[in-house]
Amino acid sequence: GESVGLHLPTLSVQEGDNSIINCAYSNSASDYFIWYKQESGKGPQFIIDIRSNMDKRQGQRVTVLLNKTVKHLSLQIAATQPGDSAVYFCAEKDSGGYQKVTFGTGTKLQVIP
Amino acid sequence: DTGVSQDPRHKITKRGQNVTFRCDPISEHNRLYWYRQTLGQGPEFLTYFQNEAQLEKSRLLSDRFSAERPKGSFSTLEIQRTEQGDSAMYLCASSFLSNTIYFGEGSWLTVV
Numbered sequence: 265g266e267s268v269g270l271h272l273p274t275l276s277v278q279e280g281d282n283s284i285i286n287c288a289y290s291n292s293a294s295d296y297f298i299w300y301k302q303e304s305g306k307g308p309q310f311i312i313d314i315r316s317n318m319d320k321r322q323g324q325r326v327t328v329l330l331n332k333t334v335k336h337l338s339l340q341i342a343a344t345q346p347g348d349s350a351v352y353f354c355a356e357k358d359s360g361g362y363q364k365v366t367f368g369t370g371t372k373l374q375v376i377p
Numbered sequence: 378d379t380g381v382s383q384d385p386r387h388k389i390t391k392r393g394q395n396v397t398f399r400c401d402p403i404s405e406h407n408r409l410y411w412y413r414q415t416l417g418q419g420p421e422f423l424t425y426f427q428n429e430a431q432l433e434k435s436r437l438l439s440d441r442f443s444a445e446r447p448k449g450s451f452s453t454l455e456i457q458r459t460e461q462g463d464s465a466m467y468l469c470a471s472s473f474l475s476n477t478i479y480f481g482e483g484s485w486l487t488v489v
């Protein structure tokens with residue numbers, strides 16, 4: 265759900281389990297979506313992206329699913345590892361020619377060893 | 378390391394002083410972006426350059442903020458007459474056309 269101020273939604277996952285992080289977006293005109301991982305004190309790190317003409321894309325241990333009907337994006341991490349602990353942001357870009365990427369509310373992933 | 382480079386990484390300044398941050402994008406990336414991030418929030422877009430042209434500016438970019446990219450390579454973000462509310466991490470990012478946007482490690486600003 266929505267977070268306010270410092271209270272990020274948190275997902276706690278046992279090491280080795282799969283993680284699913286969800287994101288809802290509101291702009292129907294968005295045509296490009298990105299997931300970033302951000303560790304404490306560092307800049308966002310690109311994980312995977314997907315364009316609106318696709319509904320699924322796979323990377324190494326990660327899969328992004330896009331459901332344009334309900335404006336929902338998810339990031340699946342297989343066999344979650346302690347190094348996956350971070351804040352994850354989904355981001356979107358409008359198809360209307362603007363180049364800015366708009367970030368959603370982050371989700372904090374805590375991996376329990 | 379050939380990623381996006383930002384300098385300085387940390388800056389503490391007194392209220393009312395001017396500060397300048399520098400960003401060196403990934404080589405051959407023609408697009409450069411500045412974002413601001415406060416604790417617990419996602420990055421917020423400030424401005425974007427394609428080569429040396431500043432093409433988009435957010436309403437967040439008040440008249441105390443100015444960004445330049447004079448030769449289409451590195452960029453500077455200057456904040457004049459800093460206020461405590463300017464305390465944040467300033468992130469630079471770059472991309473080649475509409476491809477993946479890569480971020481630097483950010484420049485932390487603390488205004489005291």
